[in-house]
Amino acid sequence: MRARREPLPSQEQRAVELFEKFDKFAPLRNSLRKIAAERAEWAGIPMQLDGTQLIVEKSYPYAQVLNAPPDDGEEPGIKVRNSWWSSRLRAEVYIYEEDGKIKKLIARKAPHNFSLDIATFGCMDVWGLEQEQKAMQLLATLVKHRQLKQYILTGGFLETSRRSGLMYFFRRLRPTVVIDARDQSSDESARILCTLCMHPIAHYKATWAGAMTPTDDVVAHLMLMRGDEHMFWKRANQHAPDRPEAGL
Amino acid sequence: MTGEVGILNVGAGDTKLVFDPNNPQEMIRAARIVKDMIRRGYALLVEVKAPDVGQPSTYRRAYDFDESTCEYIIADLDPIAAERADNEEAETQEPASASDTADQPQAKRAKKARTRRVHASTTRTVAVARTAGG
Numbered sequence: 001m002r003a004r005r006e007p008l009p010s011q012e013q014r015a016v017e018l019f020e021k022f023d024k025f026a027p028l029r030n031s032l033r034k035i036a037a038e039r040a041e042w043a044g045i046p047m048q049l050d051g052t053q054l055i056v057e058k059s060y061p062y063a064q065v066l067n068a069p070p071d072d073g074e075e076p077g078i079k080v081r082n083s084w085w086s087s088r089l090r091a092e093v094y095i096y097e098e099d100g101k102i103k104k105l106i107a108r109k110a111p112h113n114f115s116l117d118i119a120t121f122g123c124m125d126v127w128g129l130e131q132e133q134k135a136m137q138l139l140a141t142l143v144k145h146r147q148l149k150q151y152i153l154t155g156g157f158l159e160t161s162r163r164s165g166l167m168y169f170f171r172r173l174r175p176t177v178v179i180d181a182r183d184q185s186s187d188e189s190a191r192i193l194c195t196l197c198m199h200p201i202a203h204y205k206a207t208w209a210g211a212m213t214p215t216d217d218v219v220a221h222l223m224l225m226r227g228d229e230h231m232f233w234k235r236a237n238q239h240a241p242d243r244p245e246a247g248l
Numbered sequence: 249m250t251g252e253v254g255i256l257n258v259g260a261g262d263t264k265l266v267f268d269p270n271n272p273q274e275m276i277r278a279a280r281i282v283k284d285m286i287r288r289g290y291a292l293l294v295e296v297k298a299p300d301v302g303q304p305s306t307y308r309r310a311y312d313f314d315e316s317t318c319e320y321i322i323a324d325l326d327p328i329a330a331e332r333a334d335n336e337e338a339e340t341q342e343p344a345s346a347s348d349t350a351d352q353p354q355a356k357r358a359k360k361a362r363t364r365r366v367h368a369s370t371t372r373t374v375a376v377a378r379t380a381g382g
Binding site for chain 1: 254255256257258259260261262263281284285288289290291293294306307308309374375376377378379380381382
Protein backbone atom coordinates (compact mmCIF):
# COMPACT_ATOMS: atom_id res chain seq x y z
CA MET A 1 0.00 0.00 0.00
CA ARG A 2 1.46 3.35 -1.04
CA ALA A 3 1.78 6.14 1.51
CA ARG A 4 -0.33 9.19 0.70
CA ARG A 5 1.80 12.05 -0.45
CA GLU A 6 0.95 15.42 1.00
CA PRO A 7 0.37 18.05 -1.70
CA LEU A 8 3.33 20.38 -2.10
CA PRO A 9 2.76 23.89 -0.74
CA SER A 10 1.98 26.46 -3.41
CA GLN A 11 4.36 29.27 -4.18
CA GLU A 12 2.11 31.67 -2.31
CA GLN A 13 2.02 29.46 0.77
CA ARG A 14 5.81 29.23 0.74
CA ALA A 15 6.04 33.03 0.49
CA VAL A 16 3.67 33.45 3.44
CA GLU A 17 5.71 30.98 5.51
CA LEU A 18 8.90 32.81 4.65
CA PHE A 19 7.49 36.21 5.60
CA GLU A 20 6.07 34.83 8.85
CA LYS A 21 9.48 33.39 9.67
CA PHE A 22 11.25 36.75 9.41
CA ASP A 23 8.46 39.16 10.39
CA LYS A 24 7.00 38.30 13.79
CA PHE A 25 3.96 40.50 13.16
CA ALA A 26 3.12 38.80 9.86
CA PRO A 27 1.05 35.96 11.46
CA LEU A 28 -1.14 38.54 13.23
CA ARG A 29 -1.54 40.61 10.06
CA ASN A 30 -2.43 37.54 8.04
CA SER A 31 -4.94 36.40 10.65
CA LEU A 32 -6.60 39.82 10.71
CA ARG A 33 -6.79 39.72 6.91
CA LYS A 34 -8.58 36.35 6.98
CA ILE A 35 -11.01 37.51 9.67
CA ALA A 36 -11.73 40.71 7.74
CA ALA A 37 -12.50 38.71 4.58
CA GLU A 38 -14.84 36.39 6.49
CA ARG A 39 -16.67 39.35 8.05
CA ALA A 40 -16.94 41.34 4.81
CA GLU A 41 -14.68 44.14 6.03
CA TRP A 42 -13.45 45.11 2.60
CA ALA A 43 -10.78 47.53 3.81
CA GLY A 44 -9.48 45.15 6.46
CA ILE A 45 -9.10 45.39 10.23
CA PRO A 46 -6.48 47.81 11.61
CA MET A 47 -3.88 46.46 13.99
CA GLN A 48 -3.30 47.68 17.52
CA LEU A 49 0.31 48.33 18.46
CA ASP A 50 1.82 48.63 21.94
CA GLY A 51 2.89 52.14 22.78
CA THR A 52 0.58 53.79 20.26
CA GLN A 53 -3.04 54.84 20.24
CA LEU A 54 -5.14 53.78 17.29
CA ILE A 55 -7.74 56.29 16.13
CA VAL A 56 -10.42 54.59 14.05
CA GLU A 57 -13.01 56.22 11.83
CA LYS A 58 -16.21 56.53 13.86
CA SER A 59 -18.56 54.65 11.57
CA TYR A 60 -16.24 51.65 11.29
CA PRO A 61 -18.01 48.62 12.84
CA TYR A 62 -15.24 47.91 15.36
CA ALA A 63 -14.51 51.55 16.19
CA GLN A 64 -15.89 51.31 19.72
CA VAL A 65 -13.74 48.28 20.46
CA LEU A 66 -10.56 49.61 18.89
CA ASN A 67 -10.76 53.28 19.85
CA ALA A 68 -9.40 54.33 23.23
CA PRO A 69 -11.82 56.11 25.57
CA PRO A 70 -11.98 59.84 24.81
CA ASP A 71 -9.48 61.85 26.78
CA ASP A 72 -10.23 65.51 27.15
CA GLY A 73 -6.69 66.02 28.48
CA GLU A 74 -7.87 68.22 31.33
CA GLU A 75 -6.69 67.62 34.86
CA PRO A 76 -9.18 67.95 37.71
CA GLY A 77 -9.51 71.54 38.86
CA ILE A 78 -8.23 72.90 35.56
CA LYS A 79 -10.44 74.09 32.74
CA VAL A 80 -8.99 75.15 29.41
CA ARG A 81 -10.72 78.31 28.27
CA ASN A 82 -8.98 78.74 24.93
CA SER A 83 -5.96 77.57 22.96
CA TRP A 84 -4.29 78.49 19.71
CA TRP A 85 -1.09 78.05 17.73
CA SER A 86 1.35 80.96 17.70
CA SER A 87 3.54 81.04 14.59
CA ARG A 88 5.78 83.70 16.11
CA LEU A 89 6.47 81.69 19.25
CA ARG A 90 6.20 78.31 17.47
CA ALA A 91 4.15 77.21 20.42
CA GLU A 92 0.69 76.15 21.47
CA VAL A 93 -0.75 78.83 23.77
CA TYR A 94 -3.29 77.82 26.44
CA ILE A 95 -5.49 80.04 28.56
CA TYR A 96 -6.85 78.07 31.45
CA GLU A 97 -8.66 78.54 34.72
CA GLU A 98 -7.29 77.07 37.95
CA ASP A 99 -8.75 77.72 41.38
CA GLY A 100 -10.75 80.63 40.01
CA LYS A 101 -7.71 82.34 38.48
CA ILE A 102 -7.00 82.80 34.77
CA LYS A 103 -3.52 81.63 33.76
CA LYS A 104 -1.55 81.07 30.59
CA LEU A 105 0.75 78.29 29.40
CA ILE A 106 3.06 78.50 26.41
CA ALA A 107 3.97 75.01 25.21
CA ARG A 108 6.88 75.53 22.85
CA LYS A 109 7.62 73.01 20.12
CA ALA A 110 11.12 71.95 19.13
CA PRO A 111 12.44 73.54 15.91
CA HIS A 112 12.32 70.13 14.21
CA ASN A 113 9.83 67.30 13.72
CA PHE A 114 11.97 64.46 14.99
CA SER A 115 9.49 63.34 17.65
CA LEU A 116 6.84 62.85 14.97
CA ASP A 117 9.42 61.21 12.72
CA ILE A 118 10.51 58.66 15.28
CA ALA A 119 6.96 57.94 16.42
CA THR A 120 5.98 57.25 12.80
CA PHE A 121 9.04 55.05 12.40
CA GLY A 122 7.87 53.05 15.42
CA CYS A 123 4.64 52.12 13.64
CA MET A 124 6.53 50.21 10.98
CA ASP A 125 5.49 46.82 12.38
CA VAL A 126 1.85 47.25 11.38
CA TRP A 127 2.80 47.10 7.69
CA GLY A 128 4.12 44.18 5.72
CA LEU A 129 6.50 44.23 2.78
CA GLU A 130 4.08 42.25 0.65
CA GLN A 131 1.26 44.75 1.30
CA GLU A 132 3.50 47.69 0.44
CA GLN A 133 4.66 45.95 -2.73
CA LYS A 134 1.05 45.46 -3.87
CA ALA A 135 0.31 49.10 -3.17
CA MET A 136 3.37 50.14 -5.19
CA GLN A 137 2.18 47.97 -8.08
CA LEU A 138 -1.21 49.68 -7.95
CA LEU A 139 0.40 53.13 -7.86
CA ALA A 140 2.51 52.20 -10.88
CA THR A 141 -0.67 51.68 -12.92
CA LEU A 142 -2.06 55.07 -11.92
CA VAL A 143 0.83 57.47 -12.54
CA LYS A 144 3.28 58.24 -15.32
CA HIS A 145 6.74 56.70 -15.38
CA ARG A 146 8.40 59.94 -14.29
CA GLN A 147 6.09 60.28 -11.30
CA LEU A 148 6.77 56.69 -10.25
CA LYS A 149 10.49 57.26 -10.59
CA GLN A 150 10.20 60.39 -8.44
CA TYR A 151 8.27 58.45 -5.82
CA ILE A 152 10.64 55.48 -5.68
CA LEU A 153 13.77 57.61 -5.59
CA THR A 154 12.64 60.53 -3.42
CA GLY A 155 9.48 59.42 -1.64
CA GLY A 156 7.18 61.91 -3.35
CA PHE A 157 5.79 63.10 -6.68
CA LEU A 158 3.93 66.09 -8.07
CA GLU A 159 0.64 66.38 -9.88
CA THR A 160 -1.42 69.42 -10.81
CA SER A 161 -5.18 69.23 -10.47
CA ARG A 162 -6.95 69.70 -13.79
CA ARG A 163 -9.91 71.18 -11.95
CA SER A 164 -8.45 73.73 -9.57
CA GLY A 165 -4.95 74.18 -11.03
CA LEU A 166 -3.42 73.62 -7.60
CA MET A 167 -0.26 71.57 -7.43
CA TYR A 168 -0.13 68.64 -5.03
CA PHE A 169 3.07 67.14 -3.69
CA PHE A 170 2.17 63.60 -2.60
CA ARG A 171 4.63 62.20 -0.09
CA ARG A 172 5.18 58.89 1.60
CA LEU A 173 4.45 59.08 5.36
CA ARG A 174 3.88 62.85 5.27
CA PRO A 175 0.85 65.04 4.64
CA THR A 176 0.26 66.10 1.04
CA VAL A 177 1.51 69.61 0.36
CA VAL A 178 -0.80 71.93 -1.58
CA ILE A 179 1.00 74.57 -3.63
CA ASP A 180 -0.62 77.47 -5.41
CA ALA A 181 1.43 78.29 -8.49
CA ARG A 182 -1.44 79.37 -10.68
CA ASP A 183 -0.54 83.02 -11.00
CA GLN A 184 2.33 82.80 -13.45
CA SER A 185 2.23 86.52 -14.25
CA SER A 186 3.00 87.64 -10.72
CA ASP A 187 6.52 88.30 -9.50
CA GLU A 188 5.67 86.40 -6.34
CA SER A 189 6.78 82.83 -6.13
CA ALA A 190 4.42 79.94 -5.63
CA ARG A 191 3.10 79.65 -2.10
CA ILE A 192 2.19 76.72 0.11
CA LEU A 193 -1.47 76.86 1.03
CA CYS A 194 -1.50 74.05 3.58
CA THR A 195 -0.86 70.35 3.97
CA LEU A 196 -3.61 67.75 3.88
CA CYS A 197 -3.49 64.77 6.22
CA MET A 198 -5.88 61.88 5.81
CA HIS A 199 -5.81 58.11 6.41
CA PRO A 200 -8.46 55.60 5.35
CA ILE A 201 -9.95 53.55 8.22
CA ALA A 202 -7.52 54.50 10.98
CA HIS A 203 -4.28 56.17 11.96
CA TYR A 204 -1.94 56.24 14.97
CA LYS A 205 -2.16 59.26 17.22
CA ALA A 206 0.71 61.76 17.18
CA THR A 207 2.30 60.11 14.13
CA TRP A 208 2.03 60.31 10.35
CA ALA A 209 1.32 56.61 10.18
CA GLY A 210 -1.96 55.24 8.93
CA ALA A 211 -3.36 51.75 9.38
CA MET A 212 -2.69 51.12 5.68
CA THR A 213 0.74 50.90 4.17
CA PRO A 214 2.39 54.22 3.27
CA THR A 215 1.79 53.84 -0.45
CA ASP A 216 -1.87 52.96 0.06
CA ASP A 217 -2.28 56.30 1.84
CA VAL A 218 -0.62 58.03 -1.12
CA VAL A 219 -2.95 56.24 -3.54
CA ALA A 220 -5.94 57.32 -1.46
CA HIS A 221 -4.82 60.95 -1.57
CA LEU A 222 -4.10 60.82 -5.28
CA MET A 223 -7.38 59.19 -6.27
CA LEU A 224 -9.51 61.49 -4.14
CA MET A 225 -7.74 64.52 -5.55
CA ARG A 226 -8.37 63.28 -9.07
CA GLY A 227 -11.91 61.99 -8.58
CA ASP A 228 -13.42 64.36 -6.02
CA GLU A 229 -11.11 67.17 -5.00
CA HIS A 230 -13.82 68.79 -2.92
CA MET A 231 -14.26 65.61 -0.87
CA PHE A 232 -10.48 65.32 -0.49
CA TRP A 233 -10.34 68.71 1.18
CA LYS A 234 -13.44 68.02 3.23
CA ARG A 235 -12.18 64.71 4.62
CA ALA A 236 -8.57 65.73 5.24
CA ASN A 237 -7.20 67.64 8.20
CA GLN A 238 -5.58 70.86 7.01
CA HIS A 239 -2.32 71.83 8.67
CA ALA A 240 -0.80 75.27 8.28
CA PRO A 241 2.73 75.14 6.81
CA ASP A 242 4.39 76.30 10.03
CA ARG A 243 2.78 73.59 12.18
CA PRO A 244 4.96 70.61 13.14
CA GLU A 245 2.13 68.32 11.97
CA ALA A 246 2.58 69.68 8.43
CA GLY A 247 5.87 67.83 8.16
CA LEU A 248 7.68 70.62 6.29
CA MET B 249 -13.14 43.06 -21.82
CA THR B 250 -12.93 43.03 -18.03
CA GLY B 251 -13.11 45.76 -15.47
CA GLU B 252 -11.55 45.71 -12.07
CA VAL B 253 -11.87 47.36 -8.71
CA GLY B 254 -8.80 47.83 -6.52
CA ILE B 255 -9.83 48.06 -2.86
CA LEU B 256 -7.24 49.64 -0.60
CA ASN B 257 -6.91 47.15 2.23
CA VAL B 258 -5.08 47.24 5.56
CA GLY B 259 -3.99 43.63 5.57
CA ALA B 260 -3.59 42.97 1.85
CA GLY B 261 -2.34 46.25 0.40
CA ASP B 262 -4.77 46.03 -2.43
CA THR B 263 -7.47 43.45 -3.13
CA LYS B 264 -9.04 43.10 -6.56
CA LEU B 265 -12.55 42.53 -7.75
CA VAL B 266 -13.02 41.59 -11.38
CA PHE B 267 -16.04 42.30 -13.56
CA ASP B 268 -15.77 39.69 -16.29
CA PRO B 269 -18.87 39.25 -18.48
CA ASN B 270 -17.73 35.67 -19.15
CA ASN B 271 -17.99 34.86 -15.45
CA PRO B 272 -21.51 35.84 -14.32
CA GLN B 273 -21.10 34.35 -10.85
CA GLU B 274 -18.06 36.51 -10.15
CA MET B 275 -19.87 39.53 -11.59
CA ILE B 276 -22.76 39.04 -9.17
CA ARG B 277 -20.39 38.68 -6.21
CA ALA B 278 -18.38 41.75 -7.24
CA ALA B 279 -21.56 43.79 -7.77
CA ARG B 280 -22.80 42.90 -4.30
CA ILE B 281 -19.52 43.98 -2.74
CA VAL B 282 -19.40 47.27 -4.67
CA LYS B 283 -22.96 48.10 -3.63
CA ASP B 284 -22.08 47.33 -0.03
CA MET B 285 -19.01 49.56 -0.16
CA ILE B 286 -21.05 52.50 -1.44
CA ARG B 287 -23.59 51.93 1.30
CA ARG B 288 -20.79 52.03 3.87
CA GLY B 289 -19.50 55.35 2.56
CA TYR B 290 -16.50 54.18 0.56
CA ALA B 291 -15.36 56.54 -2.18
CA LEU B 292 -15.28 54.72 -5.51
CA LEU B 293 -13.18 56.61 -8.02
CA VAL B 294 -14.04 55.46 -11.54
CA GLU B 295 -11.78 55.98 -14.53
CA VAL B 296 -13.63 57.68 -17.38
CA LYS B 297 -11.96 57.50 -20.76
CA ALA B 298 -11.69 60.74 -22.70
CA PRO B 299 -13.87 60.94 -25.81
CA ASP B 300 -10.96 62.12 -27.96
CA VAL B 301 -8.01 59.87 -28.70
CA GLY B 302 -4.83 61.03 -27.01
CA GLN B 303 -6.59 62.90 -24.22
CA PRO B 304 -5.91 61.72 -20.67
CA SER B 305 -8.56 59.85 -18.72
CA THR B 306 -10.35 61.51 -15.86
CA TYR B 307 -11.65 60.08 -12.62
CA ARG B 308 -15.10 60.60 -11.11
CA ARG B 309 -16.56 59.48 -7.86
CA ALA B 310 -19.45 57.05 -8.24
CA TYR B 311 -22.53 58.19 -6.37
CA ASP B 312 -24.31 54.89 -6.74
CA PHE B 313 -24.09 51.46 -8.32
CA ASP B 314 -26.80 49.58 -10.17
CA GLU B 315 -26.40 45.94 -9.13
CA SER B 316 -28.81 44.65 -11.76
CA THR B 317 -26.86 46.15 -14.67
CA CYS B 318 -23.40 46.42 -13.02
CA GLU B 319 -23.13 50.11 -13.84
CA TYR B 320 -21.56 52.91 -11.86
CA ILE B 321 -23.63 56.08 -11.69
CA ILE B 322 -21.49 59.20 -11.89
CA ALA B 323 -22.23 62.87 -12.40
CA ASP B 324 -22.27 63.78 -16.06
CA LEU B 325 -20.33 66.97 -15.69
CA ASP B 326 -16.80 67.70 -16.68
CA PRO B 327 -15.90 70.87 -14.69
CA ILE B 328 -13.01 71.65 -17.04
CA ALA B 329 -15.14 71.46 -20.16
CA ALA B 330 -17.91 73.39 -18.42
CA GLU B 331 -15.53 76.20 -17.48
CA ARG B 332 -14.15 76.31 -21.02
CA ALA B 333 -17.69 76.54 -22.41
CA ASP B 334 -18.57 79.31 -19.95
CA ASN B 335 -15.49 81.29 -20.94
CA GLU B 336 -16.24 80.93 -24.66
CA GLU B 337 -19.82 82.02 -24.09
CA ALA B 338 -18.70 85.06 -22.11
CA GLU B 339 -16.32 86.12 -24.92
CA THR B 340 -18.88 85.76 -27.72
CA GLN B 341 -21.96 87.07 -25.89
CA GLU B 342 -22.89 90.69 -26.68
CA PRO B 343 -23.85 92.97 -23.76
CA ALA B 344 -27.66 93.23 -23.46
CA SER B 345 -29.17 96.66 -24.06
CA ALA B 346 -31.75 98.24 -21.76
CA SER B 347 -34.57 97.90 -24.29
CA ASP B 348 -33.94 94.21 -24.73
CA THR B 349 -34.42 93.40 -21.10
CA ALA B 350 -37.12 95.86 -20.19
CA ASP B 351 -40.21 93.84 -21.11
CA GLN B 352 -38.97 90.28 -21.44
CA PRO B 353 -38.33 88.25 -18.33
CA GLN B 354 -34.91 86.64 -18.23
CA ALA B 355 -34.97 82.97 -18.97
CA LYS B 356 -33.58 81.05 -16.05
CA ARG B 357 -31.05 78.45 -16.95
CA ALA B 358 -32.27 75.14 -15.63
CA LYS B 359 -29.46 73.52 -13.71
CA LYS B 360 -30.48 69.96 -13.31
CA ALA B 361 -27.77 67.49 -12.31
CA ARG B 362 -27.36 64.86 -15.00
CA THR B 363 -25.96 61.43 -14.37
CA ARG B 364 -24.08 59.04 -16.53
CA ARG B 365 -23.66 55.30 -16.33
CA VAL B 366 -20.43 53.44 -16.83
CA HIS B 367 -20.46 49.66 -17.05
CA ALA B 368 -18.17 48.08 -14.51
CA SER B 369 -16.64 45.68 -17.03
CA THR B 370 -15.32 48.54 -19.16
CA THR B 371 -13.35 50.50 -16.60
CA ARG B 372 -11.15 50.30 -13.58
CA THR B 373 -11.94 51.75 -10.18
CA VAL B 374 -10.15 52.37 -6.91
CA ALA B 375 -12.16 52.07 -3.69
CA VAL B 376 -11.10 54.14 -0.68
CA ALA B 377 -12.64 53.52 2.72
CA ARG B 378 -13.94 56.28 4.94
CA THR B 379 -11.15 58.28 6.43
CA ALA B 380 -10.11 58.84 10.01
CA GLY B 381 -8.45 62.22 9.70
CA GLY B 382 -4.75 62.59 10.35
